[in-house]
Amino acid sequence: MTKVLAENIIKRFGSVTAINDVTIEFKHAELTVMVGPSGCGKTTLLRMVAGLEDPTSGNIHIGDRVVNDVPPWHRDVAMVFQNYALYPHMTVFDNIAYPLRSRGEPKSEIKGRVEQTAASLGLGHLLDRKPRQLSGGQMQRVAVGRAIVRRPGVFLMDEPLSNLDAKLRVEMRAELKRLQEDIGVTTIYVTHDQAEAMTMADTLIVMRDGVILQAGPPQTLYDRPDNVFVAGFIGSPSMNFLPCRYEGAGCLTGRGFTYPVPPPLRAPVEAAGAQPLVLGIRPEDIGVNPQPGPADTVLARVYMLEPLGRENLLTLEVGDVMIRALSGPDIAVSLDQTVALNFLPERVRVFDRTAEKALYPDA
Ligand SMILES: Nc1ncnc2c1ncn2[C@@H]1O[C@H](COP(=O)(O)OP(=O)(O)OP(=O)(O)O)[C@@H](O)[C@H]1O
Ligand SMILES: [Mg+2]
Known part of the structure; x- marks a missing residue:
């Protein structure tokens, strides 16, 4: 050995x-x-x-x-x-x-x-x-x-x-x-x-x-x-990070969006209280809906669309933060259009912004 x-x-x-x-x-x-x-x-x-x-x-x-x-x-x-x-x-x-x-x-x-x-x-x-x-x-x-x-x-x-x-x-x-x-x-x-x-x-x-x-x-x-x-560092394109806070009522709120805390993360997020947080979501875990409805809470402006053949890489502005999403090759959006984003709840990560540590239910 x-x-x-x-x-x-x-x-x-x-x-x-x-x-x-x-x-x-x-x-x-x-x-x-x-x-x-x-x-x-x-x-x-x-x-x-x-x-x-x-x-x-x-x-x-x-x-x-x-x-x-x-x-x-x-x-x-x-x-x-x-x-x-x-x-x-x-x-x-x-x-x-x-x-x-x-x-x-x-x-x-x-x-x-x-x-x-x-x-x-x-x-x-x-x-x-x-x-x-x-x-x-x-x-x-x-x-x-x-x-x-x-x-x-x-x-x-x-x-x-x-x-x-x-x-x-x-x-x-x-x-x-x-x-x-x-x-x-x-x-x-x-x-x-x-x-x-x-x-x-x-x-x-x-x-x-x-x-x-x-x-x-x-x-x-x-x-x-x-x-x-x-x-x-791991993953390409990289995970997106959206600065936010937990202001009660079960939601993470950042500039230009609110997002309901996924149930498994509620306890650690509540424990973090009013600390500055970061919501992390990978580009492949974001659904892009070109027709936002009244219930959508994460809206973004399309900044750029790059076709990669098998998929499209979208650069999107949420509040004042640029993030990236991967969508299917058939998505029809135009630049500067407003779209709604759906983050896969089980793929959302939340970090303490000061300590840079991830919050997990069993950590
Ligand atoms: N012989 C040396 N004398 C002084 N400083 C050194 C010496 N060797 C390495 N360092 C310093 O130690 C640190 C680590 O260097 P190291 O070469 O291990 O980095 P690395 O992770 O391999 O980087 P890279 O990806 O650029 O190869 C750096 O700050 C480097 O400047
Ligand atoms: Mg080296």
């Missing part, structure tokens, strides 16, 4: 606190993705697991041992970086074989392992080529091959796809995910692309400013975000 545990990790660079007391377990054989804005500490945490950086305090465990004093090459980890720098004068075979040769493995063993690894990555026919004769995606795969060929206990990847074009990225993320499932190696994967994070992760960790804001299955973070940041 090669789980990884980062325990009460603090990392300072001079006056900068890059990691601020993080405790997190990366489960055996799982693919855990760390995502968050630039500078939040993803690379720093990964480098501490790899042994390339020492924590200021706290312990890194790999498997059953504390590895703080174990050098990188004895940690049983392999790392792929954004700049995967292959050896340009070596063939694909030699690039992949390199870690085995430098460990002094027998020649016969090396040949078999390299061929097997190359085959699993679809590189079998490219073994004699030099890196300059490969496409970006193929080079990326060679870098991955070089990392997995020695069957590490832990596989660390820091934005390995960010040099690839958009289409190739999407293909490669599926390939990497499949490979990880096949070899079942504990993997920690860093990206700041939320779509990549969402699609690849068994467990998703959202970081900001050196702390973990939420960790769990991606769908849980999507459906039940703990706070405004996670709610806005």
